[in-house]
Amino acid sequence: MRDLKSRVAYLQGLSAGMNIESDSKEGRILNGIIEVLDEFAQSLKEMEAAQDQLEDYLESIDEDLFHLEEGIYNEAEDSGEDEDYLEVDCPRCGEVVCFDSDILEDDDTVEVTCPNCDEVVFINDDTYQAADEPEHIRGRLPQEEDDI
Ligand SMILES: [Zn+2]
Numbered sequence: 001m002r003d004l005k006s007r008v009a010y011l012q013g014l015s016a017g018m019n020i021e022s023d024s025k026e027g028r029i030l031n032g033i034i035e036v037l038d039e040f041a042q043s044l045k046e047m048e049a050a051q052d053q054l055e056d057y058l059e060s061i062d063e064d065l066f067h068l069e070e071g072i073y074n075e076a077e078d079s080g081e082d083e084d085y086l087e088v089d090c091p092r093c094g095e096v097v098c099f100d101s102d103i104l105e106d107d108d109t110v111e112v113t114c115p116n117c118d119e120v121v122f123i124n125d126d127t128y129q130a131a132d133e134p135e136h137i138r139g140r141l142p143q144e145e146d147d148i
Helices: 004-015 024-080 099-106
Strands: 085-089 096-100 110-114 120-124 135-138
Touching: 004 024, 085 099, 085 120, 096 099, 099 120
Parallel strands: none
Antiparallel strands: 085 096, 085 135, 110 120
16 A cells, blocks of 8 residues: 555656657646546545554543443442342241341331331341341351351
8 A cells, every 4th residue: 555656656757758748638648647546645645644543542542441441340349349238038928038238327217028028027226136137148247157
């Protein structure tokens, strides 16, 4: 692609050396063809340069996107570590009920009910004794099992 320009230049030199009258029909056609070829070669060269720029730009966007994705996934993982779920078995129907351990810190009284039979399986006040001791299924601290 790059030697297109030089090949056109070579043709220009050849035609100049042929002493063709530039006013003659042949001369006008030949010069016209070479001029068009020269413009083609120039356009191609410019397009190539533009495409190189575009590729560089795309690469930098791709890199930015990669870093952005990395940040998002790390954040998601971090918040995932903070999330803690508790799991209790419903005393009435045996359904396993999962809930967010955040409600333990909630100042309002929150009742967790079984989605299957509406039995209250957990209340977040200190006096509530769950029929089934909630167990951590995903938390930083493993639940001790010797009190079960
Ligand atoms: Zn139930």
